[in-house]
Amino acid sequence: MYRYDNYDHKIVNERVEQFRDQTQRYLAGEIADEEFLPLRLQNGLYVQRLAPMLRIAVPYGMLSSAQVRKLAHISRVYDKGYVHFTTRQNIQLNWPALEEVPDILAELAEVEMHAIQTSGNCIRNTTTDQFAGVAKDEIEDPRPWCELIRQWSTLHPEFAFLPRKFKIAVCGSNEDRAAFLLHDIGLQLVKNDDGELGFEVFVGGGLGRTPIIGSSIRKFLPKQHLLSYLDAILRVYNRFGNRDNKYKARIKILVKAWTPEVFAQRVEEEWEHIKDGPSTLTDSEFARVKSFFPLPEYKVIDGADSANKLAATADSNIAFSRWLDRNTELQKQSGYRSVTLSLKPAGVAPGDVTDKQLETIADLADRYSFGELRATHNQNVVLTDVIESDLFELWQQAKESGLATPNIGTINDMICCPGGDYCSLANAKSIPVAEAIQRKFSDLDYVYDLGDLELNISGCMNACGHHHIGHIGILGVDKKGKEWYQIQLGGSANKNASLGKVLGPSLSRDQITDGIEKLLDVYVENRIADESFLNTYQRIGIEKFKERVYAPAT
Amino acid sequence: MPQLLKDKRVIDDAWTLVDTDSQSLPDGDILLTYSQWQTFSKQLESHSGQIGVVIEGDAEIEDIIEPLLKLPLIAINFPKFADGRGFSLATLLRERYNFNGEIRAVGGFMRDQLYLLSRCGFNAFKFSEDTDLSEAAKSLEDFSETYQVSADQEKPLFRRR
Numbered sequence: 001m002y003r004y005d006n007y008d009h010k011i012v013n014e015r016v017e018q019f020r021d022q023t024q025r026y027l028a029g030e031i032a033d034e035e036f037l038p039l040r041l042q043n044g045l046y047v048q049r050l051a052p053m054l055r056i057a058v059p060y061g062m063l064s065s066a067q068v069r070k071l072a073h074i075s076r077v078y079d080k081g082y083v084h085f086t087t088r089q090n091i092q093l094n095w096p097a098l099e100e101v102p103d104i105l106a107e108l109a110e111v112e113m114h115a116i117q118t119s120g121n122c123i124r125n126t127t128t129d130q131f132a133g134v135a136k137d138e139i140e141d142p143r144p145w146c147e148l149i150r151q152w153s154t155l156h157p158e159f160a161f162l163p164r165k166f167k168i169a170v171c172g173s174n175e176d177r178a179a180f181l182l183h184d185i186g187l188q189l190v191k192n193d194d195g196e197l198g199f200e201v202f203v204g205g206g207l208g209r210t211p212i213i214g215s216s217i218r219k220f221l222p223k224q225h226l227l228s229y230l231d232a233i234l235r236v237y238n239r240f241g242n243r244d245n246k247y248k249a250r251i252k253i254l255v256k257a258w259t260p261e262v263f264a265q266r267v268e269e270e271w272e273h274i275k276d277g278p279s280t281l282t283d284s285e286f287a288r289v290k291s292f293f294p295l296p297e298y299k300v301i302d303g304a305d306s307a308n309k310l311a312a313t314a315d316s317n318i319a320f321s322r323w324l325d326r327n328t329e330l331q332k333q334s335g336y337r338s339v340t341l342s343l344k345p346a347g348v349a350p351g352d353v354t355d356k357q358l359e360t361i362a363d364l365a366d367r368y369s370f371g372e373l374r375a376t377h378n379q380n381v382v383l384t385d386v387i388e389s390d391l392f393e394l395w396q397q398a399k400e401s402g403l404a405t406p407n408i409g410t411i412n413d414m415i416c417c418p419g420g421d422y423c424s425l426a427n428a429k430s431i432p433v434a435e436a437i438q439r440k441f442s443d444l445d446y447v448y449d450l451g452d453l454e455l456n457i458s459g460c461m462n463a464c465g466h467h468h469i470g471h472i473g474i475l476g477v478d479k480k481g482k483e484w485y486q487i488q489l490g491g492s493a494n495k496n497a498s499l500g501k502v503l504g505p506s507l508s509r510d511q512i513t514d515g516i517e518k519l520l521d522v523y524v525e526n527r528i529a530d531e532s533f534l535n536t537y538q539r540i541g542i543e544k545f546k547e548r549v550y551a552p553a554t
Numbered sequence: 555m556p557q558l559l560k561d562k563r564v565i566d567d568a569w570t571l572v573d574t575d576s577q578s579l580p581d582g583d584i585l586l587t588y589s590q591w592q593t594f595s596k597q598l599e600s601h602s603g604q605i606g607v608v609i610e611g612d613a614e615i616e617d618i619i620e621p622l623l624k625l626p627l628i629a630i631n632f633p634k635f636a637d638g639r640g641f642s643l644a645t646l647l648r649e650r651y652n653f654n655g656e657i658r659a660v661g662g663f664m665r666d667q668l669y670l671l672s673r674c675g676f677n678a679f680k681f682s683e684d685t686d687l688s689e690a691a692k693s694l695e696d697f698s699e700t701y702q703v704s705a706d707q708e709k710p711l712f713r714r715r
Binding site: 039159282 | 611636637639642643645649664666667669670671673696698700701703704709710711712713
C-alpha cells in the first residue's frame with residue numbers, strides 16, 4: 001500500500017499542529033462556536049447527541065496491520081474500547097474528548113493516518129472496490145488513482161468551502177462494488193479502442209433527500225488529464241452550486257437544473273483553459289504511485305489440487321462450508337481467496353468492533369494476508385490474499401473472536417447508520433431495528449435459501465445507511481415524536497443502479513420485522529428457480545408485496 | 555489610521571470604502587462596488603486617487619473583468635466564511651487573467667482561512683477593526699508544503715518530489 005515520504009509526513013504533521021492550535025484557541029474562547037464548526041468538521045470532528053464523534057480517514061479502505069493496532073490502542077486509551085466502520089470505508093470513534101483530539105491525531109500521524117476532510121463541505125475520502133487489485137473482473141487497479149486523487153484533494157486551497165460535501169468513487173472493474181454511480185463524481189476506468197487507459201466521468205449521483213443516479217459527462221478522459229478535469233468540475237460547482245439552501249446544494253441539483261449536457265459543456269469550457277497545464281500527470285508519477293501497489297509475493301499453487309483439498313475439508317464441516325460459501329471469494333491468483341470478516345454478528349451494531357477484535361484482525365492480516373486489509377462500504381473487513389489451505393485455520397481463529405458470522409451478502413449483512421442512538425440528525429433509531437431483524441432471521445438455512453439480499457437502514461433521509469439502494473431499504477421517520485419506518489423496494493447499487501420505490505405507509509417499530517417477513521414470503525412464493533429477491537421484484541412488481549404487507553389482519 | 559494585513563505585514567490602510575448610498579466620491583484612494591464603478595464611470599475619469607473595485611462571489615467575471623484588470627486593487631467580498639466562491643475567483647484572476655495587482659479579501663472570511671486564501675492569490679486581508687493582525691498573520695504559515703498547483707505554486711508536488 002502507499003507509504004508516506006517526508007512530504008506526506010510533513011503535511012499531515014502540520015495539519016495536526018494547526019488543529020491543536022485551533023482547538024486551544026477555541027477552548028480559550030478565542031474562536032466562536034460557528035467559526036470552530038467548519039474547522040473541526042474538516043478534521044472529522046462532530047458534536048453528537050452524547051459526545052463528540054471523530055471520523056478517521058481510511059483512504060479507499062486500505063489499512064495495514066500496524067494501523068489497525070494503533071486504532072485498537074487509540075480506542076482503548078481515548079475512547080470506550082470499540083470503533084465503528086462506516087459506509088465510506090472510514091472509521092469512527094464515538095466518545096473522544098475534544099481536548100484530546102489533537103493527541104489522537106498525532107498518534108494517527110505516526111502510522112500515516114489522519115482525519116483530514118472526513119466531514120464538512122469539502123472533498124471527502126475517495127472510495128473504491130474492496131477487492132481492488134485482486135478482483136477477477138478488473139480492468140485496472142483503481143488504488144493508484146485513488147491515491148493520486150487523495151493527494152490532489154488533500155487541503156486543496158480552492159475547494160475547502162464548497163456549497164456542500166463532495167464524494168468521489170473510482171471503479172476499476174466490470175462489476176461495480178463501489179456504488180460509483182451514486183457519487184458526486186464517479187470515475188470508471190476504461191480502455192479506448194487504442195488500448196489507452198482513461199476514465200468515463202459521471203457526475204451528479206448521490207443519495208440523501210434527492211437520490212439521483214450519476215450522468216456520464218465524458219466518455220473517455222485520457223488518464224494524464226484526471227486532475228485538471230477534476231479541477232474543472234469542482235471549479236464550476238464551487239462557483240455555481242446553490243449556496244442558499246443546504247438541501248439543494250449538492251452538485252446533483254446543479255447538474256439536474258442545467259441538464260448534464262449543459263453542465264458537461266461548462267466543464268469542458270473551463271477545462272480548455274487548464275488542460276495540458278502543470279497538473280497534467282506524468283509517466284514518472286504514474287510509475288511512482290503504482291509501485292506502492294505491487295502484487296503480493298504469492299506462492300505458486302496447483303489450483304485444482306488446492307480446490308479439491310478445500311472441498312474435502314468443507315464436506316466434513318458444515319459450519320466451515322457455510323462460511324466458505326458466504327464469506328470468501330475467488331480472486332485472480334490461483335489457490336488464493338479473499339476473505340470477508342463479518343462485522344455483523346447478531347446483537348452488535350453493524351460495523352462495530354472492539355479493541356481486542358481489532359488486534360485479532362491485525363494478527364490475522366499479518367499471519368494470512370501480507371499484513372494488509374480493507375474496510376468495505378458494507379461495513380465489513382476484507383483480507384484479500386489468503387492461501388486456500390490456510391482458510392480452515394483462519395476461520396477457526398476468526399470464529400473465536402466473533403468475526404466469522406457466515407452472513408456476507410445475506411439479509412443479516414445489513415448496512416446500517418448509527419441512527420438515533422448516536423446521531424443528532426436522526427429521526428429514528430436504526431441499530432435496534434437491525435438487531436430485531438437479525439434475531440428474527442437467525443435460522444441460517446432460511447437465510448441462505450433467501451440468497452443474496454441487501455437490506456439497508458437509515459435513521460433519517462440523509463441516507464447514511466444507503467436505504468435507497470438496498471433491495472429492501474428501511475428509512476426511519478419521525479411522526480409526531482414517534483419513530484416510524486418506511487419501506488422501499490428494488491434499490492440496487494450495481495452497474496444498472498436503481499433507486500428503491502416506497503412500498504406504502506410507514507410501519508411502527510413493532511410492525512417492521514413482521515412486515516419484512518411478509519415481503520420475504522411473497523418472494524419465496526413467487527421466485528422462479530434460483531431467482532434473487534431483486535430479480536423477482538423486478539419481474540413481478542411492487543403490488544403483490546404491497547397487498548401482503550398491508551392486508552388487514554385476519 | 556485603520557490597518558490591514560498585506561504581503562504578510564501589518565500596514566496602514568489608506569483606502570476608503572465608498573458608502574453604498576453615496577452620491578459623490580470621496581478624495582484619495584477609493585474602493586467601490588462594481589455597480590458604483592459603473593455608475594460613477596464619468597467622475598472616475600478625473601479622480602485623482604487610486605481606484606479599486608469590490609466584486610461579489612457570484613460575479614460572472616468572464617463578462618466583466620477585462621476593464622478591471624488595469625486597476626491596482628480588486629477586492630473579493632465574502633458574505634460569510636462558508637461561502638467559498640471567492641477562492642475560485644481569486645484563482646482565476648491570478649492564473650487565467652494574470653492579474654498582478656492587489657487581491658484583497660473583505661467581508662466575513664476568517665483567520666483560519668488565511669493560508670488557503672493566500673494560496674489562491676489573495677495577498678491582502680481586511681479584518682474587522684478589533685482583530686489582532688500580527689496574531690492573525692501566524693495562520694498564513696500553517697503549512698510549509700502542499701500537493702497542488704496554485705497561484706503561489708506553479709508546480710504540483712509530483713513535479714518537485
